[in-house]
Amino acid sequence: MLNEKQQTTKITTASGRPYAENENSLSAGARGPLLLQDYILHEKMAHFNRERIPERVVHAKGTGAFGTFTVTHDITKYTKAKIFNKIGKQTKFLQRFSTVGGEKGSADTERDPRGFALKFYTEDGNWDLVGNNTPVFFIKDAKKFGDFIHTQKRDPRTNCKSPTMMWDFWSLNPESLHQVIILMSDRGTPYGYRHIDGFGSHTFSMINAANEVVYVKFHFKTQQGIKNFTNSEAVEMKGIDADFAQRDLVDAIDRKDFPKWDMKIQVMTIAQSKETSFNPFDVTKVWPHGDFPLIDVGVLELNQIPKNYFADVEQAAFAPAHIVDGIGYSPDKMLQGRLLSYPDAQRHRLGGNYEQIPVNRCPYMTANYQRDGQMNVNGNGEDAPNYFPNSFDDIYADSNYKEPVVMLDSNVADWYDRNGEGDNDHYSQPAALFNKVMTDYDRHNLVSNIVGAMSGIAGPKKDIIINRQLCHFFRMNMRLGNAVAKGLGVNVEQVMADMKGHA
């Protein structure tokens, strides 16, 4: 008799019944109708009908690989996380790259941020860092997320993507300007996934062995170098190979050209966090490198394409809520929203027991009193107690993992127009990118990409939307505003007069 690890070579039903005919249905006569009793036909059709699970509502088109993370520098003065406790220590991880707005079949070279999601299988459980290839995001409060994403999807009537919806939303949400400038630069159309930087994007915290807390940002610098498509190259590639980034990653790993990223952190003390001119917990802002230099941590190397895409990439469930001892959250309002929404999305997509799926399992058997639910496949705790506390097992809550106390000094409110000065400055940081970081070539392409994208704005509100967005560009940098207005054939004097009227 075969055991559960041995595969029979006879074709079988899912319940293991070997059968003789896999291509011709049972029929009444050679040309007759089919029989209801052909269970093998039913099972084949019924399972096929159930092959698709809900597509991720964002980041649907993705690519994944396994890899090895190696610590190269000592950061134990900031964190007691065991993954970082020794130079040379190696930890297996899974990475998923993705576009954001498109459906599962959409083209890899669309102008879009790229997801940069990591799952480290550590000795203290799985740590997920679920970021993007951009250090910032379009909005700073999770309450806006659903509205924002609707503008990146399809128009309810035409069922087409709509530049009008996108620019309407962006022009009404000036906090999006920073990310819009990055998206409209050539970094919005990267050359596959190997040539992008990655960011944890949110502010997180680190806790050391003495239970001292600092705030951190995570950065991943590509060792392959930044490489982008121009807009016209990206558009052309859509027609040549819609799966360009997927193929590029698989090909590189298959030829053993393993892509690598340097992990770095920026560190801010709690005292410093109270003194910055910007809100360090606002995901539309960066921490300037000059004030908060990058600190080396280690190297990510991707070296294994999963044998089965659906099993290990489609079913991979990342959630920023999954942290480990030594790493903590921060008051970042987008992060706080994602702590709820990601595990919730995975429960919807994969079921309440999604962490029992092999790719999502932590390296050891977990211990808790969660039981039952659909697709419970790990033995369900067998005959062990299913409540806590109890007098029968030896599972305990280990006080060594107690988190430090967080002191609050605020009143409860929706704080938007009660913020301190600087919290609503949406212009200085994108201006620094445009003035100080970009080359003339970058600025030229930025303008032509914006003009191309805004040329799609249509309908009765077209002029209002264009002028409102131009005002943001002018406030950020006059040169940029003028160049975009000229490209769109807009009368600048009229826009300036409107701006004064609204000042």
Ligand code: NDP
């Ligand atoms: P620095 O000059 O120290 O760093 C500039 C950063 O900008 C580098 O990380 C560079 O990445 C990146 N960069 C270059 N071109 C683009 C682009 N088109 N889109 C996005 N990023 C780009 O500057 P500061 O730290 O003082 O920040 C100045 C501005 O740079 C910020 O306002 C922000 O817009 C942008 N930036 C800042 C980051 C930060 O964490 N401080 C991170 C990324 C961008 P690379 O080294 O890979 O070329």
